[in-house]
Amino acid sequence: MYVFGKDDAPHGHMHIKLDNVRVPKDNIILGEGRGFEISQGRLGPGRIHHCMRSIGVAERALELLCKRALSRTAFGKPLAELGGNYDVIADSRIELDMCRLAVLKAAYMMDTIGNKEARKYISAIKVAVPNMTLKVIDRAIQIYGALGVSQDTPLAAMWTGQRTLRLADGPDEVHRRVIAREELKQYQ
């Protein structure tokens, strides 16, 4: 099936219909009824890994943004000096570095208190990082103008990739729920 109009080959995404599937007992991993446990065990490290890659994507988008803001001239000035573009660049750096520190904190918590106990920190970055990255990419697209939505920059593909991350490995709302419940627990 298609994601944002692309088939994402060679990796791809597909519909799978499981119809009367029988799995030999010997092939069961961990134990009967424990599949969710396995997927949860994988998801914590998987989610932080997505966030680390997203930080890299945001860095690349900001780099592209800055290069274009310096090289493209309009109304007699580089784009960097027009409108609120200094603010756009500064806000991108501020938000990116805040997210990077939050990812480092989540990694530290996973290493010290364990993946399960660190879920609040993992959920926090799983919400914050793709949203921040989307914002930075969107700003870069704006600076590039029409070029930004064409195939001549990687920005459009970066945006669609990050947009799916607000769903994959748990939608934002579910992660917010995890964070809120952990916060409330302290006072119940």
Ligand SMILES: Cc1cc2nc3c(=O)[nH]c(=O)nc-3n(C[C@H](O)[C@H](O)[C@H](O)COP(=O)(O)OP(=O)(O)OC[C@H]3O[C@@H](n4cnc5c(N)ncnc54)[C@H](O)[C@@H]3O)c2cc1C
């Ligand atoms: C490109 C892509 C790749 C994916 N790859 C994988 C993969 O490799 N393995 C895998 O297992 N899954 C994968 N997924 C699936 C992904 O994990 C699910 O799409 C995601 O968990 C959301 O589930 P759902 O699509 O069934 O939406 P639903 O569960 O129906 O949720 C839809 C919407 O309802 C709202 N919602 C849901 N729950 C709550 C709540 N508690 N509070 C408030 N609002 C809520 C949110 O707005 C949410 O976006 C992938 C998804 C995408 C887009």
